[in-house]
Amino acid sequence: MGKSVFSKHILEITCADNISLINAINKERIPVENVIFCSDLVIRITVSNSEHRRLLQIADKYGASVEEIERNGVYFIVRAFLRRPVLVFFSVLVLFLFCFLPGKVLFIAVEGNQAVPENLIIEAASECGIRFGAQRRQVRSEMVKNKLLQKIPQLQWAGINTKGCVAVISVREKTVEESNLQSSNQVSSIVAARDGVIQSCTVYQGNPLCTVGQAVKKGQTLVSGYVDCGTVIKATQANAEINALTFRDLQVVSPAEKVARGEVKEKKAYYSLRIGKKQIKFYKDSGNLDTTCGKIYSEKYLQLPGGFLLPVAIVKETHTYFWQSSDVPVQTDANKWIEHFAESYLQKEMIVGEIVSSQTTLETTDTARTFYGKYACIEMIGKIKYEQMIENGDGND
Numbered sequence: 001m002g003k004s005v006f007s008k009h010i011l012e013i014t015c016a017d018n019i020s021l022i023n024a025i026n027k028e029r030i031p032v033e034n035v036i037f038c039s040d041l042v043i044r045i046t047v048s049n050s051e052h053r054r055l056l057q058i059a060d061k062y063g064a065s066v067e068e069i070e071r072n073g074v075y076f077i078v079r080a081f082l083r084r085p086v087l088v089f090f091s092v093l094v095l096f097l098f099c100f101l102p103g104k105v106l107f108i109a110v111e112g113n114q115a116v117p118e119n120l121i122i123e124a125a126s127e128c129g130i131r132f133g134a135q136r137r138q139v140r141s142e143m144v145k146n147k148l149l150q151k152i153p154q155l156q157w158a159g160i161n162t163k164g165c166v167a168v169i170s171v172r173e174k175t176v177e178e179s180n181l182q183s184s185n186q187v188s189s190i191v192a193a194r195d196g197v198i199q200s201c202t203v204y205q206g207n208p209l210c211t212v213g214q215a216v217k218k219g220q221t222l223v224s225g226y227v228d229c230g231t232v233i234k235a236t237q238a239n240a241e242i243n244a245l246t247f248r249d250l251q252v253v254s255p256a257e258k259v260a261r262g263e264v265k266e267k268k269a270y271y272s273l274r275i276g277k278k279q280i281k282f283y284k285d286s287g288n289l290d291t292t293c294g295k296i297y298s299e300k301y302l303q304l305p306g307g308f309l310l311p312v313a314i315v316k317e318t319h320t321y322f323w324q325s326s327d328v329p330v331q332t333d334a335n336k337w338i339e340h341f342a343e344s345y346l347q348k349e350m351i352v353g354e355i356v357s358s359q360t361t362l363e364t365t366d367t368a369r370t371f372y373g374k375y376a377c378i379e380m381i382g383k384i385k386y387e388q389m390i391e392n393g394d395g396n397d
Contacts, residue, residue, distance in 0.1 A: 007049035007073030008033075015064035018043050024058050049075060105134045106165040113171050116154050124151040125169055136162045146204060146239070157241075157352055157380060172351050174384075186386045188237040190223035192216045193351070193383040196244030206238030216244065222382060242382040243353070250342050252371040256364065261292065262323035274299065274313040294320045335362055338371040346375060353379025 015021050018041065025032060025045075032055075033046040047055050049071075059066050082088060108130060110118045125131070128147040130139045138144070139160055148158050148169075157172040190206065198214045206223040210216060223238040272281040296318040302310040343355060360373045 007075035008046055008071070009049060009052050009068055010034075010044065010046050010070040010072075011055070012038070012042060012044050012067045012069050013059055013064050014042050014067075015059070015062055016041065017062065021059065021062050021064060024062070025055060028054065028058060030055055030058075044069070049073065101165055103136055104165065105130065105136060105139055105162065105167045106132060108132075108167050108169065110169045110171065113173065115173055116152060116171070121148075121152065121169060121171065124148055125167075127151065130160065130167055130169070134167075136167075139167050142202070142204075149239075156384070159352060170352070186237070187225040187235045188384050188386045189221050189225045190238045190240050190242065190382045191385045192218055192220045192222055192242075192244075193381045194218045194246055196246040196379075196381050198222075198242065198244050199378060200241075200243045202241045204239040204241075205236055206240060208240070210242070216381075221385075225387060238384075240382055241380060243378055244381045245356075246353075246377050246379055246381065248346060248349075248375045248377060250346065250371075250373040250375065252338050252342055252373075254338060254369050254371070256367055256369055260324075261294075265292075265321040265323050267321070268319045270317045270319065272315045272317075274315050276311050279315065292322050292324045294322070296320070338362070338369065339373075342371065342373050346377065350377065350379040351381075351383075353377050 013021065018037070022035065022043070030051045031048065032051075034044070036044040038044055045055075056066060081091075108122055108125065110121050113121060125148055128144050128151065130144060130148075139162065145158050145160055148160075149155055154174055155171050156174040159170040161168050161170065195218050196216060198210050198212050198216060201208060201210060201212055201222075203223055206225055207227045208223050210220075210222045216222065222242055223240045225236055225238045227234045227236060270281075270283040272279050272283070274280075298316045298318075299313045300316070301313040304310065339360060342360075343358075346355060347353075355375050355377050357376045358373060359375075360371065363370045363372070
């Protein structure tokens with residue numbers, strides 16, 4: 001059925017009695033298309049692949065000569081494709097990769113690290129299951145993220161996102177003070193790093209003291225390291241991820257105009273002699289150089305044969321004077337630059353989070369531009385607070 005529907009032959013038949021041939025084809029109920037009489041002896045017929053052999057038998061009975069002009073259809077395309085094994089192999093390979101790769105991790109990238117080496121994070125991530133060929137859905141699980149934080153105590157937070165075939169590990173390192181305080185036998189709680197309204201609260205260890213929708217103050221305990229187990233109170237290290245809606249005010253002041261150096265106006269070289277710590281100048285030096293002048297300082301010590309240096313040097317100072325130009329930025333460009341600076345600064349100030357809305361104003365005077373911004377952010381406000389030493393590993397009363 002597939003051959004007859006999707007594959008056809010275009011034939012050119014030369015016969016002395018074309019009319020009788022057409023009647024014979026119709027009598028055998030062979031479906032043909034586009035019957036064209038090219039001349040008294042030549043006709044052109046389109047026939048399906050399944051009826052092609054029967055039509056040739058009828059044409060042979062009438063002594064007709066048949067020439068195939070063209071063949072087309074899916075059947076012939078597939079047959080020609082299968083006769084090229086190299087093309088078939090690479091096509092199957094591409095199809096397999098297209099179906100297989102989107103759900104796999106092929107590359108790993110790390111961002112946000114400074115003190116902790118990138119190789120150390122990638123090695124720890126590999127032990128946690130974030131490696132070449134891992135499933136994208138599995139690497140984003142909370143379990144994998146918690147294992148990564150346990151293997152690298154210097155990290156305060158870790159997030160794992162996938163972009164195509166790349167797993168991006170975003171980290172936030174602990175401060176030096178937090179790293180020095182950390183100990184395996186210390187009680188720790190999670191406190192609020194700033195004021196906010198709780199949006200999500202995921203507690204992995206500890207006693208939660210806050211709920212979604214609750215407004216909290218800076219320093220307020222959100223997750224306690226003391227868990228009431230009924231007969232005893234267990235002391236532990238709290239572990240949680242708490243995101244809150246916070247509000248930040250920012251003010252940025254920038255000069256109204258920018259002063260820059262232009263082309264070189266002139267250069268002057270001044271020489272002096274240094275003997276030990278004493279310097280003898282052969283020129284008059286005012287000592288006052290403004291922003292239009294740049295100075296290059298070089299010393300050349302006298303050397304005896306054998307490489308011995310004398311404490312005597314010839315000092316050369318090259319003063320380069322530039323033309324000064326002032327540039328007043330276009331209002332639109334200045335606004336965009338200040339807004340971009342403000343958002344970048346807020347992103348660095350947050351442990352991890354994003355800006356959800358902003359309200360900004362810009363005041364311009366003859367000497368300065370003052371930018372005021374009010375931002376609403378969703379950010380992680382949980383901060384570890386170490387309290388006291390745990391005497392026993394199991395707990396205390």
